[in-house]
Amino acid sequence: MSTFVTLLVIGLSEGAILALAALGFVLIFKATGVINFAQGEFLLIGAYSFYTAFVIMQLPIVLALLVGVLVAVIVGVVVERFILRPMVGQSHISIIMVTIGLASVLSAIVQMFYGTQPRAMPPILPRGSVSILGGSVPVNRLWAIVICAVVLGLLTWFFQKSRHGVAMRAVADDQQAAMTVGISVRRVFALSWALAAISALIAGVTLADVTAVEMNIVNFGLLVFPVVIMGGLDSVPGTIVGGLTIGLVSQFVSGYMDPGLAEIVPYIVLVLVLLVRPYGVFGEKRIERV
C-alpha cells in the first residue's frame, strides 16, 4: 500500500507534467496542422532559459519566470514565422522533417552553451516529504501536480471559452471561413506557437525542479507522442487523460516490475493504441471519403 501511494503520486506528477507538454503539441497541431517533433526541445529551452535567469543571472524567481516566458514567446513566434510559414502548403512529411531538424538545432544550441552535464538548481518547490496512507510522498511532487493542474485548467478554459481560443478552434476547423469573418490566421498561428512554448516552459521548469536541469528533459519530451496518440492528437481532455495514464503506467511498471521496462512501456502503449484504436481513445474517427 505504501509503495502504491508513492508510485501513484509520482506517476500523477510525471503524468501532469507530460500532459502539459503534450497540450502544447496539441495546440499547434489543432490550429496549424503541424506535427511538432521539437516539443521536447521546447521543454529543454524553457528549463535552460529559466535556469539562466534564475541561477546564472541571479534574478528573483518571478522575474526569472518572466524572462522564461519572454524567451518562450520569442522562440515560438520566430519558429512559426521563419521556419514553418515558408513551409505552408508543403507535404506533411516535409514539415515533419523540418521540425525534426529544428529539434536537433535547438538541442545543439543548448549543448553549445551549457554542455551536457546536469546543472544544479536550488529547489523552487518545497522539499521534504509527507506521509499519506503510510506512503512517503515528496512534497514537491504534490506541488508539481497542483501547478500543472492549474495551468492545464487555465489553458483548457482559454481554448474552450475565451475569444481567442474560439478563434483558434475556428482556424483549426476551416481556415478560409476564419479569414472571411476577419480572423487573422497568421496571428492565430503565432499565438498557438507562443502558447505551446509557454506550456512547454512551465512543464520544463517543473520537471527540472523535481529532477534536474539536463539534456534528459528531451527524452521526457519524446513521451508526448504516446500521450497525444492516445489522446487522439487533437483532443484537450484526451491529452490530459493520456498524460496521466502514461505517467502512471510507467511509474507502476518501474516500481512493481522493472525500471528498464518502464522506459519502453509508453511506446508499447503507443503501439497498442495504434493497433486497437488508431484514432486515439478520445480522437474523432476520421473518415476520408473518396
Next chain:
Amino acid sequence: MPPGQPLLQVSDLTLKFGGVTALADVNMSVESGRIHAIIGPNGAGKSSLLNCISGLYKPTSGSVVLRYVADDVGRGRGSAAPAEGSPAPAEADSLDIRERALTSLPPNRVARLGVARSFQNIELFEHLTVLENMMLGRHIHMNQNVFTSMLWFGPARRQEIAHREIVEEVIDLLKLQAFRQKPVGTLAYGIQKRVELGRALALQPSLLLLDEPMAGMNAEEKEDMARYILDVHELAGVSIVLIEHDMNVVMDISNRVTVLDFGRVIGDGTPREVMDNPRVIEAYLGAGAAA
C-alpha cells in the same frame, strides 16, 4: 451609406490560373441598398469574381474598390453600439465616405471593412456550436488584445454580453433559436445554410456576398431562404451581391443582374433587360435559340 450610392466598383478585373482565364476584363458596379445578382452558366467565373472581391483570390489585373463610411468602420475597437453623443447619421454629403482597393488586402482585412460572405459549399466551423459560429462573426468588432480577453470578468465580460445581444437578434431573425448550442456539423443542410448566412450577418456588414445561398434546396426551402434574404435586406439595410442559378428567384428578389459567361460580362441591367438580352438567352439556351 444611403441607398443608390456607388458601393463597389469592379474594373477591368482579370484572373488567370496558368493558361486558364477565369475572368476577363470584368466590370461591375454595385449600388448600396440593392440586391445585385450574378448569374451565368457553370464555370462562368461567378464564384471566382466573389473570391476576388472577398480577397481569397488575387486577380491578375484590374481593381475592386469599396466605398465605405468611415464611422461605420469603428471595427476592432470594441464599439458594438454607436458611442453616446455621436451625431446622428445625417445627409450623404456630411458622411465621411472613403474608398479602399480590396485587391491588395488579405481576406481578414476585407472583412474588417464590412464585407461578409457565405460560400457555395458551406464553410462553417463544424465542431463549434451555432452560437460560437455566430459569435465569431463578431470577432472583428471585439477588442483585439489577447491578454484582456483572458480576463473573463470586467470589460471582456461586458463586451461579450453586448455582442451576444446582436447575435441573438440575428438568431431571432433567422429562427435559429432551437439550435444555439448544437455543434454545426450535426445540423441539417438547410439549417447550416442559414447559420452561414447568420454568421455573415453577425459581422454587421455593409456588403453581403452570398454564393448560391439556395444551392441544393427544394422549392419550399428556396422560398424560405429568399424570404430570409429579403428580410435581412430590409431590416439590416445591407447591400447584397448574390450568385444564384434559379432564374425565378433572381427575377423575384434582385434589383440588378450581371451575367457572366466564360469569364466575360455578357449582360448587365434590370432583371427584365437581362432576360430579353439575346446574348444571355444564347448563353443559357445555346446558339439558335435566340433567333
